[in-house]
Amino acid sequence: MEYKTLLRDSIKALPESKRAARQPVSSYTTPDIYRLNYNESPYGPSPKALEALAEASKRPNIYPDWFSVDLKTEFAKLHGLPDMMHVCTATGSSSLINILGEVFLNIGDEVILGDPSYEAFRDTVNVAGGVPVMVPLDADMKYNLDAMYAAITPKTKMIVVVNPNNPTGTYVDSAELEKFIKKVPENILVIVDEAYLEFVSKPETYSMIKLINEGYEKPLLVLKTFSKAYGMAGLRIGVAAGKPELISYLGKSGAAWNINFLGQRMAAAALQDQAYIADIAAKNAVERDKITTALEELGCKVYESQTNFILFKVPGIENTEVYAKLAEQKVLIGAPVGMNRVSIGTAEMNDKFIKIMKEILK
Numbered sequence: 409m410e411y412k413t414l415l416r417d418s419i420k421a422l423p424e425s426k427r428a429a430r431q432p433v434s435s436y437t438t439p440d441i442y443r444l445n446y447n448e449s450p451y452g453p454s455p456k457a458l459e460a461l462a463e464a465s466k467r468p469n470i471y472p473d474w475f476s477v478d479l480k481t482e483f484a485k486l487h488g489l490p491d492m493m494h495v496c497t498a499t500g501s502s503s504l505i506n507i508l509g510e511v512f513l514n515i516g517d518e519v520i521l522g523d524p525s526y527e528a529f530r531d532t533v534n535v536a537g538g539v540p541v542m543v544p545l546d547a548d549m550k551y552n553l554d555a556m557y558a559a560i561t562p563k564t565k566m567i568v569v570v571n572p573n574n575p576t577g578t579y580v581d582s583a584e585l586e587k588f589i590k591k592v593p594e595n596i597l598v599i600v601d602e603a604y605l606e607f608v609s610k611p612e613t614y615s616m617i618k619l620i621n622e623g624y625e626k627p628l629l630v631l632k633t634f635s636k637a638y639g640m641a642g643l644r645i646g647v648a649a650g651k652p653e654l655i656s657y658l659g660k661s662g663a664a665w666n667i668n669f670l671g672q673r674m675a676a677a678a679l680q681d682q683a684y685i686a687d688i689a690a691k692n693a694v695e696r697d698k699i700t701t702a703l704e705e706l707g708c709k710v711y712e713s714q715t716n717f718i719l720f721k722v723p724g725i726e727n728t729e730v731y732a733k734l735a736e737q738k739v740l741i742g743a744p745v746g747m748n749r750v751s752i753g754t755a756e757m758n759d760k761f762i763k764i765m766k767e768i769l770k
């Protein structure tokens with residue numbers, strides 16, 4: 409029996425996923441290993457979220473609130489959205505990204521993506537039988553919005569901008585992005601993934617949720633996650649904001665109702681502690697400057713980061729070798745796109761990383 413014949417056509421044709429998260433190796437590590445490879449928060453969640461976790465952990469037997477009323481209400485309040493009907497929750501933004509493919513893409517629909525960017529989007533387009541249209545970033549690894557606009561065809565269904573971008577850490581100015589979004593024709597859904605926006609140090613930055621608040625009519629969804637600044641990657645909570653009609657379509661997927669109780673309770677509490685998030689962003693910025701300077705002094709090419717990770721290229725050494733040498737000393741980093749990506753840890757973690765980099769480059 410050829411099981412493959414059972415598959416949907418788009419899955420039969422599916423290329424292998426390039427995501428590190430989909431490789432068959434355990435990524436569970438002990439606390440003495442420094443995990444600077446997944447852009448996790450080394451600080452963990454707000455104490456308020458931990459209190460909510462302690463409460464919720466007494467009742468794992470009950471189902472979550474399917475509609476995530478508290479979480480959506482808190483999120484709407486924080487971002488000035490009129491009400492919770494502007495918000496969808498799911499099991500991490502990964503799940504929301506899957507929902508986009510499930511709900512919006514027909515076979516052959518084109519989706520314009522930056523390259524390199526977050527691989528989850530390309531995967532979701534491929535699974536749905538859509539066509540990823542990859543638009544290279546510019547020489548500074550920044551989005552080339554003009555080239556993305558030029559890539560629009562009658563088949564374009566969706567355009568995705570990850571801002572700031574992963575794996576590059578680079579950032580598009582908010583006003584520039586807003587202008588671009590407003591230029592995109594109304595038959596194309598614009599997705600802005602703001603997984604790292606909390607870490608941007610530029611005061612003129614704002615979330616594209618602003619457009620939704622201002623009554624912007626063309627289709628726009630903004631994705632947020634609790635996995636990065638909020639320090640809850642293991643809880644799997646993601647949020648999408650948009651006009652109620654669009655949000656209701658996300659709800660056509662079962663995945664929009666499959667959130668977990670613990671994460672839901674924690675996320676609602678975490679939103680009420682913005683001072684904690686601001687503090688983490690401030691610490692991150694200090695450490696980001698420190699690592700950037702250290703790597704540059706070692707002769708590495710460093711891309712300007714506005715996130716909690718840094719993409720860099722070590723001269724004369726393969727990225728896999730850099731990875732291996734650090735791993736020998738229990739520091740894990742990433743090795744995407746022929747380069748290396750280090751997440752920003754605590755001062756102690758970063759100092760160890762810098763010390764090993766100095767040894768490697770001696």
Ligand SMILES: *Cc1c(COP(=O)(O)O)cnc(C)c1O
Pocket residue numbers: 447499500501502503526570573574601603632633634635636641644645646
């Ligand atoms: C880490 C990350 C996310 C978050 O994914 P979750 O499924 O919420 O953990 C989303 N988008 C980008 C670009 C990321 O790097």
